[in-house]
Amino acid sequence: MSDYIVRATAADGQIRAFAATTRDLVEYAKSIHNTSPIATAALGRLLTAGSMMGSMMKGEDDLLTLQITCNGPIKGLTVTADAKANVKGYVYNPDVMLPPSPKGKLDVGGAVQSGILNVIKDMGLKEPYVGQTELVSGEIAEDITYYYATSEQVPSCVALGVLMNKDNTVKQAGGFIIQLLPFADEAIIEQLEKKISEIDSITALLDKHETPEIILEHILGDFGLEILDKVNTQFFCNCTKERVEKAIVSIGKTDIQEMIDDNEPIEVNCHFCNNHYHFSVDELKEIVKRSRQN
Known part of the structure; x- marks a missing residue:
């Protein structure tokens, strides 16, 4: 697999960032679950988020679960990831079909609609940490952004994208998570918000075959971007x-x-x-x- 996550920092440690390319693992998930294009896009976004959020976990045996329960026709999704960025997941209704959104894109928000996002972190303690927020759009990236802001009080920008070919294979998939640490200067915050508002959508960047490193350079190049490491990510199930x-x-x-x-x-x-x-x-x-x- 050629999928990987880049972990980085910028603005003298005031910003931390993760960017991932996940086409292979999303294609693999699509093939084993036989998902429709909308289900592939929804599951692919959540798998991409899970891989990056899993890689943030500190302990080697830590586990992260992202669970969406919703009233849309997709019915729900579950993704689990570990600290090594191994990720797995499924969608409750893999056959969901809807017309394109008003923008002509796959209508993930229409498939998910309203509901709850549960973020469960099992870090080997007596009880796992459970964060729960309402879905704000069903588009998944916005919902995870809202989760970070309300449940963890970490200002974040989350972008997730899956681009499909006409033959229902995955053309591109990936995303990024950029977070401001508590001591970030107001000037840095304003500058970052402006920069993010100017960049293309994540699917447009992926469609130009831009790598996670290039995507982070676009956004954080002016902030003294420092790439820390690169982590392989894959769809992996440990069932036996x-x-x-x-x-x-x-x-x-x-x-x-x-x-x-x-x-x-x-x-x-x-x-x-x-x-x-x-x-x-x-x-x-x-x-x-x-x-x-x-």
């Missing part, structure tokens, strides 16, 4: 048959015994990667046997 078995155990011995009594093998599907796991009746008997021994 053993993990699925633990999920089966959690439903209880009585329910498993009912499956055995039906004398039919079962199939469990992973929402994130769409892998199917088959368990024969004999395997179910072994699961019950092992659970009794524990």
Whole structure:
């Protein structure tokens, strides 16, 4: 995969920035979930945000979950990312279709509409951190910007974009998150706001094949941009048959015994990667046997 995230700082540390190119992982998500163009754009935006926000996590085992529940026809989306920028996700209604927006673009806001964004950070503490905000537009980038402002009090500019080819393959995908730290000068804030208002949309920049480094140079070049590092990002699901078995155990011995009594093998599907796991009746008997021994 050629997808990666650039992490950077500017204005003597008053600004921190992340920019990502994610075409391959969004295309992979589209292919395994067989998503419509609007669903691909919505999921691709949230996957891109998740990859960058995951890379902000400090601990090696930290996990981030972005969950949108909404009343639009897409019904909802869930994305999970780790600190290494491995990301996975799915959309609740992958078949959603809508006419183009008034601007002639994929109407992600119309597919999502109103609802709630949950940001869950599992950092190995007793309880995960949960931030919750209402969706302001359903366009996802604006909703994450609003989340940062209200839930974390971090002034941010979030841009996310997915550009589709006519054959429903992903042409470009990526985005950026630029944040002001608490001690940022008022003059820096005004200058940054002006600069951001002048740049092209993220999809226009991606369509010119501009890299994350070039995109950040456009925005922050006048602020003394310093690229800190580059992190690979990919769609990666860590599900295994053993993990699925633990999920089966959690439903209880009585329910498993009912499956055995039906004398039919079962199939469990992973929402994130769409892998199917088959368990024969004999395997179910072994699961019950092992659970009794524990």
